[in-house]
Amino acid sequence: MAEAIEKSEVLIEEDIDLSSKEAGSKPTTSLKSRRLPLASTRKQIETLELLDLSKTQHVGNFAASLSACGWEKLMPAKIEIFQINVGKLCNMTCRHCHVDSGPDRVEENMDLETIDACLRALDKTEAHTVDITGGAPELIPHFRYLIDQCISRGKQVIDRCNLTVLLLPRFRDLPEWLAERSVEIVCSLPHYRKRNTDAQRGEGTYEKSMQALRRLNDVGYGKGDPDLRLTLVSNSAGAYLPGNQTAMEREWKAALEKNYGxxxxxxxxxxxxxISRFLEWLEESGNLRSYMEILVNSFNPATVSGLMCRNTISVSWDGRIFDCDFNQMLDLESKQPDASRPHIRDFNVEMLAQRQIVTGRHCFGCTAGAGSSCGGAINT
Ligand code: SF4
Ligand code: SF4
Incomplete structure (x- = not known):
């Protein structure tokens, strides 16, 4: 198999200089461990809000852009997806990470009491899907308990997996374990090309990711069985929007099958x-304003009704409730009609249904082009 990898590396030779700014972000360490000002979510919001976007539509005001297409207020629809971000611990430190995850984030991880509070809250909703994310969610001690509890409630479960974590010795049995429970695995892989992936996530990541994908294929994932669905998630390497999702899927499927089977x-x-480490890279590389201009000027009104904040709630490792994972990373908690900030212990589905979704300039990331959500492009 090593021979196949070497051969395919030759076949997929890149034509861009990966040391250039345009080539995109490189692996790093957490903002928190470097004690940088941007480790503060307030500083991140301030950085975005103070940016001169006078040359963009509605001068980069997200509420004004919404209002111009008839959305005076962004209100939630029925909760369909109950997303739990179990913590910031991760075995990798990708530069584009919006969570600021890494191996040093050992403190911010969900305990059993908060998991049980999530399950009690879940029982009060009609959500059909529990979306488990992190960090690397597999690393928390009660990961399997959480999944088993969700499955016993008849929920569809998603594990957002970074692939390399599956190679850790303690997770050798995890692909089979997840397959037995029909857990959907949604795997992040920046690109089907080695150089793009390693540049963003660290040397050796690509090869490990291929090994992990083979293990998942070996237990039946990714072969068209709706009970063993394997989804790959791609993000752009640099300060630009991704290409057409449908066309990219065709290209990726052909390339991975041809080169690796x-x-x-x-x-x-x-x-x-x-936000977070991608914001840091945008600033450092001098791409922040131009990227924000792309996002604002690519505002697509057709994406608004499908924004994930409308059918999802997002719970943090410490039980706070947010409109989405991005708001969670900026500490922008959901705000109920009485101005209270809800905690999962006091989950009140009726109150939450009346809230107005908290938005800001980062939201242009979800409405640009074909739109973007944890489920991918909104308008394909
Ligand atoms: S694998 Fe995911 S959570 Fe971990 S550092 Fe990379 S982007 Fe962040
Ligand atoms: S970041 Fe995206 S999903 Fe979150 S509130 Fe803004 S528009 Fe909605």
């Missing part, structure tokens, strides 16, 4: 959000 069920593309 790997199959998967679908590809979703997401826009890089201008």
């Amino acid at each position: 790997i199959t998967f069920d679908r590809l979703i593309t997401i826009n890089n959000m201008p």
